[in-house]
Amino acid sequence: MRRARMQVMNPCCVPGTDHASIATEAKVVAMLRERGIAKSSLSREEFLSYAWEWKEKYGGIILQQLRKMGCSLDWERTSFTMDPDYYETVIKVFIDLYKKGKIYRGKRMINWDVKAKTALSDEEVIHKEVNGKMYHIRYKLDLPGEEYITIATVRPETIFGDTAICVHPKDPRYTHLVGKHAFVPMINRRIPIIADDYIEIEFGTGALKVTPAHDINDFQLGQKHGLEVIDTMNDDGTMNDAAPMYIGKDRIEVRKIIAADLEVAGNLVKIEDYVNQVGFSERTDAIVEPRLSLQWWVDMKQLAEPALEKVMSDEIHFHPAKFKNVYRHWMENIKDWCISRQLWWGHRIPAWYDKEGNVYVEASLEKVYTTYPETVGKELYQDADCLDTWFSSWLWPIEVFKGMSNPNNAEINYYYPTSTLVTAPEIIFFWVARMIMAGEEYMGKIPVKDVYFTGIVRDKQGRKMSKSLGNSPDLLGLIDQYGADAVRFGIMIASPAGNDLLFDESTLEQGRNFNSKLWNATKLLKMWEPRQSKEGAIPEDAAFAMDWFQAKLSATQIEVGEMLKTFRLSEALKTIYGLIWDDYCSWYLEWIKPGFEQPIHATVFEKSIEFYDALLQLLHPFMPFITEEIHHTLKTQTEDLCVKELVPFEKVDEAVLHAGLLLKNVISTLRDARNKNQIKPKDAIDLHIQSDNNAAYQRIQNILAKQINAKTIAYTNAAIGSSIVVALEKDKFYLVADQAIDTVSLKENLLKDLAHQKGFLESVEKKLANEKFVQNAKPEVIVIEQKKKADALARIQTIEESLAQL
RNA sequence: GGGAGCAUAGCUCAGUUGGUUUAGAGCAUCUCGUUUACACCGAGAGGGUCCGCGGUUCGAGCCCGUGUGCUCCCA
Incomplete structure (x- = not known):
């Protein structure tokens, strides 16, 4: 943003927030609980007023933090996914997709969060490895005698939902049982034994209990074989009357106690330790239950096609490009999107039902009566659920410019497609992919040209920082401690494109030290200001220093420009950091530094100020506050740095650049020689140079003498006795000191x-x-x-x- | 189980179509130093079989295969 503005573009970045339905509702419920209020005791309207209260209080914090960080955004445009126009647009899109047949209602196996009592999308489920138990349970066969078939399960409480036992058709242990029946333990319900090659013979006992209501694979198996579906759980995860002896008990609780009861009934064979993958809710950390439910879905196949193509053809550029692979894999295997959430905080699904279960989709009840005349006089009730937050976020680049609520307005036509999206790789599917789909569907155009993926900030233990986990650093506290510029520096210098960054305060410290360095350089320049002299010519060595730094500055400006174009932000910052600290402060300023209480030539002084100002401008997008401040401290300025045009770069003089490099090498090498021979910094030496190019050294010999503390510099054609000899390139240097040579x-x-x-x-x-x-x-x-x-x-x-x- | 990515100095990472002097930076470490911008400092140094093995090539940190370890995504 800041750099684009200095390049006299017209950048616009809209700050805003989504309503984060699940997370927010969870926080509001928790807040109410603290006040002793149960959500169930409130009407929808009452609950929403509490939710808005919460949103007003906390929703703006992130925006405040962005301001404090110096993010240069268009604050008057701040948007929220539940702003009135935005809300209407979301509803409009739902109705439109429904009428196009792309939204449908279907009974599907979903991930059920028993704590939040809501459906979760697959992406909201986190799989973790958990140490559990594998229960071997025998089912009595419906045959004469005491014959059993043994199954293995990690979820014994689900046996009450069993509607079959399945074996592999080629498993010799069981072929004789296929077509026979067995009894579910404890409740003695009779279920068939079926065969399917889905079964893994090696796994468990080779016999699988089929529970269509509580497992996605079992559900599919059940559909294939026309099995009954018996739901054994209430929406809060407690058992229902399908499990008569455990009604009202939590399923996890039942898992613990059922073993003993099975033992008593004579059905328990053995219990083994077992490690398996268990899904947890990203928001509430509850164990997710697969559950059959009537939900709203978006048919993704058609939407995905153009969205995939735009990225693969590089019409939309991903930075770094490696995320294209991830994107493609997801888009080619896309599944329908479950968009209903059993929440109140969000966009309420615009669907009405009559007593017969017919569905009418319209923006309001009045419109339903108009559009569907057969409903007039009928009692209708609206779907209680809300839409997935991403169902509103996917319209962001369009609706922040009112592209749907006020189509073809001047702003949407000017700003859309937008240029750059900065986001996290973890939401490529949640957000980026779906924004591209919405863009294609509703604007007929891509929403953005470049997508820059930042790394994920992790804490010292490598855990992802997140709002819900609460392990994010206290940004405002860090800003108080180090300063906003230092925090920006510390984060950006440690953020290689597309890689995660482990948050470590040492880089903030480095940023703070850099601030001090900038101020100290300013202090030095200000010290020289009253000591300028216009007399005489510019000293030759200062002239060289200025030529060299000009070349170095131009070369680096070009380099940084290239880096920023390709989003290599940390590299650009590192380069600028080195240019300022090493080249400008450590070399250039030392080279032009006048002797003790000596004046500085006015031209040299002015040029040095000019250089410094140029450096500040280069650094400004990274550290806006200090650079602006010093810009105005250096001299009376006609304009602020943040809007000052970035000057075109001067051509680089390669020869002088090389000469400067050589000088630095000579100085470092000679200093090293002094160090190794333990010559004290205060002890001046005599330097003799043997070279076929004396002129090159004569031009810079004052700098050289100053930098290596030489009291004389002479030129020679022959070796100098009892001296320290140093060879560099084709030249030789003889250091004569008042002490023994090692x-x-x-x-x-x-x-x-x-x-x-x-x-x-x-x-x-x-x-x-x-x-x-x-x-x-x-x-x-x-x-x-x-x-x-x-x-x-x-x-x-x-x-x-x-x-x-x- | 399917897919993707990563492996370079003690740490965090650069290394852009294979050839810019037998690999670079920052931090950390060590030595020296309080010379009039800065000890939140200055000067200098040490530190790497570029994960192992095999291949392609005149030439590989970079390309290919394979093994190992780690991470992420999806089941």
Whole structure:
């Protein structure tokens, strides 16, 4: 947003929230419970007024946090999925899809949350491994004598819903029993023994109890074989009258006590430990029960086709692209979408029923009477359920611009399709896929061109941070502690595109330190401000420093531009961080720093301010507050940084860039030599340079002298006795100090370097001697290899000469 | 059971059509240092059989196969 604005685009980002029906309703129910109010004691209207109260109180927190974080959004456009226009649109879409035959009502096996008493979509169920028990239970056969068939189950309480026992048709243990009958233990209901190759012979006893009402696979098996469906559970997970001895007891409770009763009845064979996958509700953590229920569904097949194509053809770009695979797999195996939720908080399903069970879909009761004249005079009641939250969110990019409630308005025509969606990979299916479907269905166009997937923030234990788990860091507290810019820095520097990030406060600390660095650089510049002098020419070394930094700045600006275009945000920030801290502060400012109480040339000063301002602008999208503040501290500005146009980048002078790199190398190498020879920082040395290009060093010798604390710099054609010899590229440096030289370690270093260079030379020579390489490699690659060889040879010569002089 | 992804320095990760000097950064570690922006600092250093094995290629961290370990999604 901020960068686009500085590039004089017209960015718009609509902040807003969805109504999070299940999570919110759960929170409201909990709030009411604390006040001693049961949801069941309230009317729908009363409950909703409490829900709105809750929403008003907490719904805006995330928006407040975004503001505090410095997110530059269009706050006047703030939207909510239950705003009046939005609500109407959701209802309109439901009716439209119903009339197109894409929404239907069907009895299906669903995931039932017994705590929230609602259906869950598959995506809202979390599967965990649980240590359970495998119960082996024998059923008496309806044959003369005391013969039994033994089944294995992890859910013994469901036996009351059994309507068959199934075996594999080729299982020799049971073939003689197929077509016979057995009795369900304790209630002695007679059920058939059937055969189906769905059964795994190896698993359990090879005989499966079939409970169509409580297991998705059993349900399908039941349909295939025309079995009766016996539901044994109430909607709160307690047993109903199908299990006469346990009526009203929770199914988990019954699982614990039934073993003893089976034992007494003589049906229990054995109990084994068993690890299996159990589904839990994402919202309430209750064990999810498969349950047969009448729900509303969206037929997804047709909607999915164009939505898949748009992503696979890259009309919509995913960043990183690896999520295309995930998307494709889901879209190619798409299942119908259960959109009804047994909740009050949300968009109420616009369906009315008469006593005969006929369904009438319309926006209001009045409209039902108009559209369906046969209903006039009949008593109708509305479906009590609400729609899945995502059934409203999927219209977001359209309806925030009122694209459906006010079709073809100027804003929707201007902003749609939108450019970039920033979201989490975990909701590719919940949201992204469905938004694309809605976009195609209702706008005939894709909703967005680029989708950037952020990593998921995890806590130190690697757990996903979530609103419902409550393990998110206290953002406002962190901002108080480190500052908003530092928090932004810390999060962004640790967020490689598409990878999760483990939240660690050390990066926030790094961000805070960076803030200090920025202020200190500002302080230094402000110190120089009154000490400017316009006299004389610009010192040669300062001129070099300015040329070099200009080149470095331009090169980095281009680099960062490329990174941001491809959403590599953390890399861009790292690059800018290095440019400011290392290149500007550690190198450039030191190079132009005037001597003790000396003036600074006014041109140099102004250029340095200009550079710093350019750096701040580059950094601004990442750290908006401090950059804006320093921008105005540096000098009187005509405009704010956040709206200042990003200047076109200057052409990069590669030669000066390289010269700067060489200078940095020389300085580092000589400093290292000083360190290794234990020359104290305060002790000045005399430097003698042996090079065939003295002019290159003369231009920068003041910088060099300052940076390595040399009191003199001289040029020589021959070795200097009793000095520390350092070889770099083709040049040699002799350091003369007032103390003994440690020739042993000096020699060691040179030998180490020599060995490395020789090894390198060998590998290059081997490559060049390889005929196939010379024949097949690209010419420019060969040129590079030849240069490598020449450089290595020159370095080896320099090192060997230095060694000879020791 | 089906699918996808990941494995590079102690940690978190870069490494963009295979060739930019036998791999880079930040943090952490070690050494030296309080020189007039900054100890939330400066200067420097050490640290890697790029998960194992096999293959393609003149050339592999990058491509292919395979094994192992981990993560996620869907049953």
